[in-house]
Amino acid sequence: MYALVENNQITKYFQNPKGFILNDNQYSADIFTKWSQTEKEAVGIYEIIVDKTNYKDPAYYNNTNSTIAFANGQVTESWGTATAKRLEDENAVDENNQPILEDGVQLINYGLKTEKKRIVKDQAAGLLAKTDWYVVKATEVADYTVPAEITTYRAAVRTKSNQMETAIDGAANVDALKALYEYTDDGNRNITRPLGEWPEEVI
Secondary structure, three states, X not given: OEEEEEOOEEEEEEOOOOOEEEOOEEEOOHHHHHOOHHHHHHOOEEEEEEEOOOOOOOOOEXXXXXXXXXXXXXXXXXXXXXXXOOOOOEEOEXXXXXXXXXXXXXXXXXXXXXXXXXXXXHHHHHHHHOOHHHHHHHHHOOOOOOOHHHHHHHHHHHHHHHHHHHHHHOOOOHHHHHHOOOOEEOOOOOEEOOOOOOOOOOO
């Protein structure tokens, strides 16, 4: 992405190379691909440098809108300081700080921990659903018993679900929560994350 700078002010943006007229001169789209940086800047065309120093993962942070500015001979797109999203649930309130109710029930603004635990619960339910038929059959067929490996697997899924939720609940801040999902390589091709993985499926 490029910007046209005139008298130290950005006057036009170019998402894609295209021709333009400047000071009664016609420039073709080739200027963006065939001209050197120095040549482009001599007529006021600057490539926009993206500075993501303050930009953070939007799954965990609220980022500001970006701003594009010309200074010190370059055009830079940057963001302000990001703010961490809320970890814990809180009661919903109106502009007067009064509780927001629906049918007499307090509405809740859910935090990241609740959102992440919901995902864990949904994943566990999806894994268990694949073997639910064993359990259903055992309740309907008198001489049928759920295979031991299926029972063990289902128990392991529930245990891992509880462990994941406990780890999520234990996160002291947003960065700690985010770190639970980050994979690392120990140098021996063992790629793991603190949150762990689900048991290998048995069907």
